[in-house]
Amino acid sequence: MKNQKRHLDNHLMLERLCKIHAKIKSGCYPNCQQLAYDNEVSIATINRDIEFLRDRFGASDILEYDAVHRGYYYKKDFEMPLNMISSKDIVFLSLAKQLLAQYECSPVHKEISSIINFLSESRGLASSDFIKRIAIPPLPKTTVNEEVWNAVIKAMQENKVLKFDYNGRWNTSTTHRILRPYQVLLQDGLHFVFGYDQSANGGKGGERLFNLSRMKNVANTSKTFKLPKDFDYASRCGGGRFGAFSEAEKVQYEIEFYDDARQYAKDCVWADDQEFEDFDEDCVTVMRFSSSQATRVLEWILSQGVNAKPIAPANFVERWKKEVLGMAKYARG
Secondary structure, X not given: OHHHHHHHHHHHHHHHHHHHHHHHHOOOOOOHHHHHHHHOOOHHHHHHHHHHHHHHOOOOOOEEXXXXXXXXXXXOOOOOHHHHOOHHHHHHHHHHHHHOHHHOOOHHHHHHHHHHHHHHHHOOOOOOOHHXXXXXXXXXXXXXXXXXXXXXXXXXXXXXXXXXXXXXXXXXXXXXXXXXXXXXXXXXXXXXXXXXXXXXXXXOXXXXXXEHHHXXXXXXXXXXXXXXXXXXXXXXXXXXXXXXOOOOOXXXXXXXXXXXXXXXXXXXXXXXOOEEEEEHHHOEEEEEEEEOXXXXXXXXXXXXXXXXXXXXXXXXXXHHHHHHHHHHHHHHO
């Protein structure tokens, strides 16, 4: 409820700022009393809006009070950044909101949507038919507890250590974690926090990823930590681009693709150093790349069924065979 009220307050404030700006720009020298009456708010609220207009929208050296006319005016032509956004920009912002459709139940989506909706409504584009012409197909989405989200964000802002209970992907039993949160990662409708888990490896510590939807009893501690310069999760992936999953070892992979998977593999950049070699006479494309995301790479290869086969490294090939043989066992009943 608190967040909903804050979204509404932000929306109303932006709306007031646009009205206040338009009034001042018209040259009628409005004062706080008049603006408060027009916007049905207190004079104190208008005073805060005026200061916000000066401090946040670049009007500090332009917006003045005229003692003779007893009202505000701009010393020179001034346009609010919001009003400089074109209709074309609004369309693309609305499309960006659609790209976040997987996070519809997330505070991320609510925050961004409230701003984009306000801008769209101010341009009369909220129901534009063109916006509906570019769409994102229905995708899975998860619900994130806003209290958990807020606790994680606050801890990152203040570099505070978090403590929480967690049920992991591989271990369903609940464990207690003490984490230095580095980054929040968004992937496939999921929310992860990446950081240094002080309780990992029997108390020796180690970097870990945690799914926010599995975190319970989250609390900020009074302990602070120093954010390392190399905190970015992307540097832990060994050049791979397979999402939020990393392992200690960077591995060089070699995979054969057949039939329609040959082109599919070429359609995206899966790794920074990926290379392809076509053997058209055998209808095979070989892909070589490096990554430290073995589990994700395995899931990706398995998703191609009979059209993908790992060649190297040997231990990864054995892992793939074990998985395939396990599936074949279930298929035979």
